[in-house]
Amino acid sequence: MKINRLLAIVVILLNRKKISAVELAEKFEVSVRTIYRDVEAINMAGIPIASKQGNNGGFYILDNYKISHQFLTLEDMISIVEALKNINGVLNDKNVEIAMEKVKSIIPCNKKDTVDLYFKRIFIDTLPWGFKRSENENIKYKIIYDALQYNRYISFNYRNTKGEYIFRKVEPVTLVFKGFSWYIFSFCTLRKDYRIFKLSRIDGLKALDEKIYKFRISYGEYIKADDSKKVSTKLSLKFSEKVKYRIQDYFDEDEMTFLEDGNVIVNTEVIEDNWVYSMILSYGEYVEVLKPGRIREIIKEKCKKVSNMYK
Structure with a gap:
C-alpha cells in the first residue's frame, strides 16, 4: 500500500x-x-x-525534524534492533527491515556510535560449527513465513523416520527454532491434529491459494499441554573427566557430583525417547549409564549393533 x-x-x-x-x-x-x-x-x-x-x-x-525517543531507553532500542536483525538474517523480510529502520531512527545522534560498536561486538549465528545454511533452506523459510503472514495453507512431502515420504497439507501456525534446527508447528489435515515438522525433512514445499479462517492454539499452549502428558525418567550418568567441558555446558551444576578421580556423576530427569539415546551415544566411550537399568540395556544393545557393523 x-x-x-x-x-x-x-x-x-x-x-x-x-x-x-x-x-x-x-x-x-x-x-x-x-x-x-x-x-x-x-x-x-x-x-x-x-x-x-x-x-x-x-x-x-532537514536536521530540525525530530521524533521523540523518550518512551524507549537506549537498552530497549538495542534489544529490539538486535532481535529484529537476527530474525531478518533468516527471513530477509522487508517489513522486518523497515521495523529496524524505525527503531534506529529514534536512537539519539550522540548514541549512534555506541550502538554501532555494540552490534560489532555481538553476532548471533543459529547454525552449529561446520555447517552453512543452504539456499534451499532460505527458500523454505520464506515460503512458510509468507504463508503465515497471509493465512495460507502449505503442502509438502514429509520424510518420516523410516525414510518414507508422505504428502501433507497443513495450516502453518508457528516457525520454531529448537536444538539447532527449524520446525513448523502446524495443524495437519491428514492427521486432524497438531504436528511439528522438521524443515530439513520437508520436500516439494508449496504455498497454496486456499485461505485459513480457523483459529488455532499457540505453540506455547500446545507444548504446555503436551508436556503435562509426558512422564519424566530419572537418569544417572557417569562421565569421564575428558568430557567435563561438554557436560558443564549442557547440565545444571546442581545435577552434577564431581568425584575425586575427576569423573562426574550426573543425576537428571528426562523425557525418555530416541533423542535421549542419541544424546548418550554422542559421548561414546566417555559415558556410562548407571540408572535406570532399562536405558542401560538399550544403550548396550545399540552399542553392540554399532560394533557389529565394524567387524
Whole structure:
C-alpha cells in the first residue's frame, strides 16, 4: 500500500543522511518517478525533505525534524534492533527491515556510535560449527513465513523416520527454532491434529491459494499441554573427566557430583525417547549409564549393533 511505503521512506530518511531515488525505487520495487511523487506527497504532509544533486546526492530530511525517543531507553532500542536483525538474517523480510529502520531512527545522534560498536561486538549465528545454511533452506523459510503472514495453507512431502515420504497439507501456525534446527508447528489435515515438522525433512514445499479462517492454539499452549502428558525418567550418568567441558555446558551444576578421580556423576530427569539415546551415544566411550537399568540395556544393545557393523 502507498501509505506504508510513504511511512517507510520517512523512517529510512530519518535514519540515514541521504539516500538516492534509485536506491529507494529498488528497495520498494517501484519506478523512480513513483519515488519522486512519494517524496512530493511527504513534503505536502509537512515533513521537510530536501534533495542534493550529483554523485553523492540524494534525498534527506532537514536536521530540525525530530521524533521523540523518550518512551524507549537506549537498552530497549538495542534489544529490539538486535532481535529484529537476527530474525531478518533468516527471513530477509522487508517489513522486518523497515521495523529496524524505525527503531534506529529514534536512537539519539550522540548514541549512534555506541550502538554501532555494540552490534560489532555481538553476532548471533543459529547454525552449529561446520555447517552453512543452504539456499534451499532460505527458500523454505520464506515460503512458510509468507504463508503465515497471509493465512495460507502449505503442502509438502514429509520424510518420516523410516525414510518414507508422505504428502501433507497443513495450516502453518508457528516457525520454531529448537536444538539447532527449524520446525513448523502446524495443524495437519491428514492427521486432524497438531504436528511439528522438521524443515530439513520437508520436500516439494508449496504455498497454496486456499485461505485459513480457523483459529488455532499457540505453540506455547500446545507444548504446555503436551508436556503435562509426558512422564519424566530419572537418569544417572557417569562421565569421564575428558568430557567435563561438554557436560558443564549442557547440565545444571546442581545435577552434577564431581568425584575425586575427576569423573562426574550426573543425576537428571528426562523425557525418555530416541533423542535421549542419541544424546548418550554422542559421548561414546566417555559415558556410562548407571540408572535406570532399562536405558542401560538399550544403550548396550545399540552399542553392540554399532560394533557389529565394524567387524
